[in-house]
Amino acid sequence: MKGYRTNIMVCAGTNCISNKSWEVKEALEAEIAKRGLEDEILVVPTGCVGFCAVGPIIIVQPEGIFYQSVKVSDVSHLVEEHFLKGKLVKSLMYVPPGEKEPIPKMKDIVFFRDQRLIALRSRGMINPERIEEYIGLDGYKALAKALTSMTPEEVIEEVKASGLRGRGGAGFPTGLKWESRKKAKDYPKYVICNADEGDPGAFMDRSIIEADPHSVIEGMAIGAYAIGASYGYIYTRVEYPLAIKRMEWAIQQAREYGLLGENIFGTGFNFNMGIFKGAGAFVCGETTSLVTSIEGRAPEPRQRPPRTELWNKPTVINNVETWANVPAIILEGAEWFSQIGTETSKGTKVFSLAGKINNAGLIEVPMGITLREMVYKIGGGIPNEKKFKAVQTGGPSGGCIPESLLDLPVDYERLTEAGAMMGSGGMIVMDENTCMVDVAKYFLEFLRDESCGKCSSCREGISAMLEIVTNICQGKGREGDIEFLEELGAAVTDTSLCGLGQSAPNPVLSTIRYFRDEYEAHIQERRCPAGVCKELIQYSINPEICTGCLLCVKTCPNEAIVGEKKRPQTINLDKCIKCGVCFEVCKFKAVVIT
């Protein structure tokens, strides 16, 4: 293999690609060839680096120099300065908010400094489309170790001792799950990777597959060996075309290398796998529904126990991040893994930070870190100096955690006690401009659309709750609504079959628990404190600020703004549809919401 003095790692995760990182990669290659550097410098497309807010990202290795928001038009200058003259390009470096001096190296940037990578261990280091690079970083070594020097029982003991729990949200101990299927004496057995990442705000599973598909394949192969399975499915969302492409490619390469198929490592162990593309139904993330979907039916959940079984055969289903942790545990040992984290939650967790937060992106941190550290330190706080209001965790099954609980150490138990849940790890930060009643309404709409309709308590209960919350948002709330929502929520939780229904009331119940005053303001004063609920707000223009630039007049879709040029404008409230476009476009902040 050819040696290069420098590797330029270009992030080719979905966030960066949609910011044109692929064009940047091609421009870099062209520029490097033009300057005759192609034998010295290699451009490598990698998976998601995590700091999505400042993409497209490139990292120059081996020095670890971090460049952000790189555009095609920057490429020629960058190659000239950095790779010909050996000078760093300050204008493309990360500058911490409120500071002037840029930080050249990735490892010194706060966002990266406090992370601990296990599931994302190869992120930004390898080209996910080349198995050789994964192998170069000890890839498939854990599988070799398991197959050649451990019995299936020893593998299960190791995973049990590590304390690894399901990263999909419920947190069931992985080793115990494996052990119960190992005991079943019915063949063939199956392993499934749940990559039906449906929780809005969570994108870690997609990123792991896009950045490091072999870590999932290797984890599944180890799990299959442990329980005695011969076939595996990766159930992934059809909305993730890049992840599907990279996984297909990775499976093919693993087969070519004999890491999938017959007689792996000459041990007589046979294992193969394929991708099953989910056809767009949120409920498929629920394991019994997922299995029903693979069997070719509409995905209605089934009663559990007995167990979640594909074709009535013993089946282990784990989520992407859980599988990606397995090779590291086998290679480094349970003791190493169990030293990280809290008493009940071992290891690390990948979180996606999104919403009203400066450093939106993907992070992996030890269990037990506080929400405050995540939001303010790694996440860089709230944009525009707005006030923090809540962080929503766990998707539609989770809840909203208020400022008073920001010092909560994050693990499975603490989040559940707070009325939220770990879920798959989506963290949506909300600021003072977010209405919590509107958030509850949003989740109910989502769940109403995604309820499979099997249980009447979920189907009708969510609709009834939505009707009440919608009324509250429209200023038609009545005394007693809050109490009725609480009662209804408890009934839906108690009487629904699957996790979707049982947890559906959480967003409502947790917002009532922590933000009851906002509900009361809507009901008693017909007021939306955050200025979000359309029926309860009015737009107007402050004549003392308005310059009469007419930008709002031009963008108003309903010709509701009138006035002379260079004179303060006014909004005709009869015509205003409260779309908020004027508020968005006004450069002088003259449009006010009351």
Place this chain on the structure above:
Amino acid sequence: MDKLDEILSKYKDTKGALIPILQEVQEGFGYLPKDVMVRIAKDLKIPVSRVYGVATFYAQFYLAPYGKYTIRVCRGTACHIQGAKKVLSAIKNITGLEEGETSQDLRFTLETVSCLGACALAPIMMINKDYFGKMTPQKAATILRRYREE
């Protein structure tokens, strides 16, 4: 129908092949015509009602032709709190379409999706396989104009 035979014979020995078959048929035919669903049911020896049940449960399947450009507006949580609704209503205004509708000239289909998984760029929309991040009503108008005039 040759294409259909080809797909059906490819999955002849696959257990639970209904969903992959429907996905490939839709890719080939553009949607799931009624007679094709009847043929699939016959071939797999399952009731037509089951094929129809699956086809109507999952969001990915269309029972009628859809537009050359499918606009997918993300309604994920991050998008929602950053103004996805305003973007959606602007797109509805411009295209004259409601969610799930296709324009008569078969140019646009408008859909919302639960989450596109690119939350750092919220609010986000997709047109076919291209992503557009940090959307505003005005940006949506500019982008759609481009697809309209094309």
